[in-house]
Amino acid sequence: MMGRSVLVTGGSRGIGKAIALRFAREGATKVAIGYMRSDAAAEETAAELEALGAEPVLVRGNVTSDRVLEQIAELGPLDVFVHNAATGVIRPALETEDKHWDWTLNANARAFLSLSRVIAPSMPIGSSIVAISSLGSIRVLENYALVGTSKAALESLVRYLAVELGLAGIRVNAVSGGVVDTGALDHFPNRDEMLEMGARNAAGRMVLPADLAGVVAFLASPDSDMIRGQTLIVDGGFSLTA
Structure with a gap:
């Protein structure tokens, strides 16, 4: 990872922050982090980077906006792009509205495609794109209909981009995490139940942001050269049992 330039969207907190710091520890020269709201959290992460x-670069704003896309285009060639930013409406499917669908799908799936269109053309051979997904893409989780659907779309895009960008020397993959105790869980009405469920796996402990960061770092390394268009599940074996 020495000397490489990295972008992590949603990189100021939680899983994204763990990924950004992992790249800095492995010698990345420049680590850009996209974030939405908290300047304090972004500045704290920048100081740690x-x-x-590593040289920290802060990109503030909605990843679906033209302004943010222009800022990211100005970062110059990137060796690694990690799309971790995610949001969405947490409700039963029949209690959602079309605007909730648009917001969730745009932020979690369309933004990945929009960012890839801007970033991929200048990426050098050997570069890596990694999208962060979740088990809701393949399993039904309570109140997760829109986010789960958006993550399924995200994983589908990963497969298409892996084929389209493969001959250009760019690897595209996804990492799907189990239940991870981050601020994102605060939006779930059944948060405590999810935390208890997340620890019931073959590893006997919760998945940590650092666990996902390690797998992302592997996918960004030359050792993963023949892994293309895959979604690696990091859940301690939770999804193995019925």
Whole structure:
């Protein structure tokens, strides 16, 4: 990872922050983090990146906006692009509205495609794109209809982009996490139940942001050269049992 340039959307907190710091520890020269709201969290992460020897770049705003896409285009060639930013309406399917569908699908799936259109053409051979997904893409989770559907679309895009960008020397894959105790869970009405469920796996503990960061770092390394268009599930074996 020495000397490489990285972008992590949603990189100021939780899983995204763990990924950004992992790249800095492995010698990335520049780590850009996209974030939506908290300047304080972004500045704290930037300070940690700088302390690890990486040049931090903060990109604030909605990843679906033209302004943010223009800012990211100005970052110059990137060696690694990680789309971790995610949002969505957490409700039963029949209690959602069309505007909720548009918001969730745009932020979690369309943004990945829009960003890839901007970033991929200038990526050098050997570069890597990684999308962060979740088990809701393949399993039914309570109140997760829209987000789960958006993550299924995200994983489908990963497969298409892996084929389209493969001969250009760019790997595209996804990492799907189990239940991870981050601020994102605060939006779930059944948060405590999910945390208890997340620890019931073959590993006997919750999945940590660092667990996902390690797998993302692997997918960004030359060791993953023959892994293309795959979704690697990091859930401690939770999804193995009925």
